[in-house]
Amino acid sequence: MSAPRLNRRLVLEEARRVPDGAGGHVLDWVGLGEVWAEVRAGAGRERAGELLTLALVAWRITLRAAPEGSPRRPRPEQRLREGGRVFRILAVAEADPGARYLTCFAQEEVVA
Secondary structure (H helix, E strand, O other): OOOOOOOEEEEEEEEEEEEOOOOOEEEEEEEEEEEEEEEEEEEEEEEEOOOOEEEEEEEEEEEEOOOOOOOOOOOOOOEEEEOOEEEEEEEEEEOOOOOOEEEEEEEEEEEO
16 A cells, blocks of 8 residues: 555544533533644545535545554544534544554535
8 A cells, every 4th residue: 555645634533522501511622623634535425414415425545554542543423523514434444554544434424
């Protein structure tokens, strides 16, 4: 494997429960740090909703590896953000035999 082109800056985020002031809670996305990544599009599909159509696009996002347990290592249910674009992480795997890079299999929802 040749080294990926880590030319896009993304923010790794995770959801945290925050009190809503009325006895319940809401989810708030908190930035954990920035990562440089290579972002490649995969297959896409459409899903019709009641009021709109969603285009679902699969992405392979490669970034430098971080050790297991490190807060800089992405996990499923976290997300990567690039401005207004959000990539929900579905799975993470080592991208190379030396475990220098990770591939995040992610999905972006776009209103079509």
